[in-house]
Amino acid sequence: MPAARILVADDDQRLLHSLTTLLMQQGHDVTSALGGKAACEQLSANAFDLAMVDLRMPEVDGFEVMSHAAMVQPDCGIIVVSGETSFTAVSRALRRGAQDYIKKPFDPDELLATLGAALDKQSLLRDHASIQQRLEKSEALHRYIVNSSPDIVFMLDNEGRFCFVNSKIETLLGYSSSELNGTHFRHIIDEQDVIRGVYALRDINVTAENPRTLEVRLKTRGSRKANRHFEITAFPIDHETWPLAADFNAYASGRKARFYGTARDVTERKEAEAFINFQAYHDLLTRLPNRALFKDRLNLAITQARRNEQNLAVMFLDLDRFKVINDTLGHAMGDRLLQAVTQRLEQCLRKGDTLSRFGGDEFTLLLPAIASHEDARRIAKKLIEALRAPFQLGEQEVFVGVSIGIALFPDAGDSLDQLIQNADIAMYHVKARGKDGYRFFTKAMSIDTANRLSLERDLRQALDNNELRVFYQPQVCANTGLVVGLEALVRWQHPERGLLYPRDFLPLAEETKLIVDLSEQVLAQACQQVNQWILDDHMDLRLAVNLSPIQVEHPKFVENLIKQLHDHNFPPQNLEIEITENVIMNDLEQISQKLRQLANLGIRIAIDDFGTGYSSLNYIHNLPIHTLKVDQSFVRGIRGGEGDACIVNAIVAMAHGLKLDIVAEGVETDAQLAYLKNLGCHQVQGFFYGPAQPAEAITRLLNQQRVRAVV
Structure with a gap:
């Protein structure tokens, strides 16, 4: 990256120093300004190639700094580095001339990459202007007809x-x-x-x-x-x-x-002109149309569809599991994955369709002049199938899926913004129901969106009013049929809607960060109840609890968990926490340290939904993991024979080799149970032994088990 004269403006002294130091380490000539007023003074007094500006600053905010820069230094590029991420703020900043927008807290690699792109673009524009000037000057010499002429x-x-x-x-x-x-x-x-x-x-x-x-x-x-x-x-x-x-x-x-x-x-x-024009309307990584060009084409398609009384479809595509791969393998591999995904998606398109990269791992697709829902449905299935096969990134084989929301004109909206927004809403409904699928937008979804605020209010009241209930699903020894553990599962006894299941409110809890308070209440109830069963002559009974990524990634996760166990006098050796592979791979170093602290206290660690995320024998071998939970989607593949159960076979064999316990989820039939027992699967859970039940039912079950043991 060529050295540049850069102005950094922020009202946070610590962040200002951090960003200044990072840029100076890259060889840039950096001037820092504490606040917007100081930034304007620097812009008036000195020349800069680029300014990195926060939006929220006292006295003079980032928008005023951008306006001042436009007056005194119109050639100075602007990059916004701000914690303000609302659509209005971002749109306003870009309209004011910002070249890019970086969210706080920023990732150093991402920031430097963005800075490099901005400087490259300015260099290209300067080169282009220089070429134009040389051509204009040489015009006066067009009569020079000697062989040494440059023309x-x-x-x-x-x-x-x-x-x-x-x-x-x-x-x-x-x-x-x-x-x-x-x-x-x-x-x-x-x-x-x-x-x-x-x-x-x-x-x-x-x-x-x-x-x-x-x-x-x-x-x-x-x-x-x-x-x-x-x-x-x-x-x-x-x-x-x-x-x-x-x-x-x-x-x-x-x-x-x-x-x-x-x-x-x-x-x-x-x-140069073609490249500048291409850059203005295309994403340089994937070479796809960008958001601006997509909207232009969608506007034109809407006009034609309205004139010809035709339908069209807008699809909003969001890649599943991309963030984990990007964070684990690095941004370079993430970029290669996006390029490979683009190639597969383009092979599914018809002539005249427009696929665009909307931002990050989000894509939009315009299907003009479709005959019916079935045309859009067929293409959506084709897109999902195209991404199902693994991607080879160097020596790594990775899997991604795609969640697709579909909005049809004119049923789901008759304007550009409505169609894109409603396709986005439909896509989030796919995410909430397990990802890797497609859904058409319906008016009911719009109602759901309108009810989100009321549901969030009700959930906050539920936490205050102790409306959450803990149900328990037995984990049974495959050989003896005895209950050896209980997985705690949350239910919400809503005063008006009745008993709600996790799928009805956990996505909202995650989004609103209420998941931490919710999980703490569930763990408190479960510890108190299971401790009673342990004291009632079930000393080896294990409590299994799912932990959200937000909980595990919290700096005081270990401290908070230990405090809860101490407050309820719950024995650590009877607790097993369940986390997903993705949680571990998001920050392997920090999570590894936390898990070792817990394992040293006797707490068991289980990997939930094993095999559905980013699996690595390296972390399984090196971390204090005690149990692998086989996801129920793999267990469903067992049909009484071995043909459809190769994944279960591989997971069980690997667990035996690593001396790990196995819990198979979703066991529903005799054939599945018999197959798992024959494989040597240690424990099972599922509807074969009944659904999750309240504490009263579990008490009866444990008493019956104790009576049978005595007889």
């Missing part, structure tokens, strides 16, 4: 044949002057531009004082790239004012030179 200088006879051409044509196009003299200009001009060239020579309005200038493509010969862009300036020669033109008739069968012109190579300028 091709030529003369044509009345029929359009070369009478003279300087040696520059050999450098630029590969032709020698001698071979072109006497040949028609059609010989080197692109066929599609010949008619324009002929018209220019015949235009009676063209004179020496009013020459004709046009851009054409000229052919090259030999190993050079075909077709370079030239700016041709030509006009007829007045033999009265320049009688020497008759001397240039040696190669034209006695004909006099009739036209004079110059040809300037503007290929680099055209390529």
